Amino acid sequence: MPTGVALRDAREQLFAAAERILLRDGPSALTSRAVTTEAGCAKGVLHRHFADFDAFLAELVLDRVARVDDQATALCASAGTGTVAGNLAGALTDLFGSVAVAIVALITSRDDLRARLRRAGPTGVPILAEATAMIAAYLTAERERGRLAPGTDIDTLAPTLIGAAHLLFADRKGTAPDPGTVHRVVSMAVAGAARDPAR
Structure with a gap:
């Protein structure tokens, strides 16, 4: 997956990808790799915006x-x-x-x-x-x-x-x-x- 693809609003794209996974496959399918694959971005994008995957999930819930x-x-x-x-x-x-x-x-x-x-x-x-x-x-x-x-x-x-x-x-x-x-x-x-x- 290309690492140089710019995401206009990375957080919202990652949140939307996580929602799609949750709705389609349930919480057990939600991993950092699944989210970045669904969002069409490199795995490192998630870690540039969030300290870890639990921090990402907490921000998703709070959003x-x-x-x-x-x-x-x-x-x-x-x-x-x-x-x-x-x-x-x-x-x-x-x-x-x-x-x-x-x-x-x-x-x-x-x-x-x-x-x-x-x-x-x-x-x-x-x-x-x-x-x-x-x-x-x-x-x-x-x-x-x-x-x-x-x-x-x-x-x-x-x-x-x-x-x-x-x-x-x-x-x-x-x-x-x-x-x-x-x-x-x-x-x-x-x-x-x-x-x-x-x-």
Whole structure:
């Protein structure tokens, strides 16, 4: 493989290659050689940008966590529009229909990566912890607008929604759930709290 090929944004190309491998072959197939081969670059490119492969994986996870933060902003901005269940179903589908499920599998399969991420961020499993916070912030915004009952237990409802959605999307090799299934599960979860007629 040529070593003189310049990559315009090496980090993002390497991250995108790692995502493709994760989605196609799972976390056990993710090696530095597999990533650089998938990205079409020399192996040394990865080591010029990252101290080691675990550092690369940690940065990949943190980059994808930042995307959840961006999604959280958009979801909170949707509060008061559409239906609560519709907004949640869309956000959960966007989240788990992406590489998030594969990232969770990667984190749980690598002890060194998990330990490194624990030093860098909040407790819990990265991606899932941020996703739970995103859902909780949205539910809080809807409760403040009166679209959820005042006594809605957001600290219980948010992780319940994340867990249910994660289970729906967890089979990497299977077919993704259809939007109606996701909406039905979300509707059932928020049924006791939602005040909008269409939920």
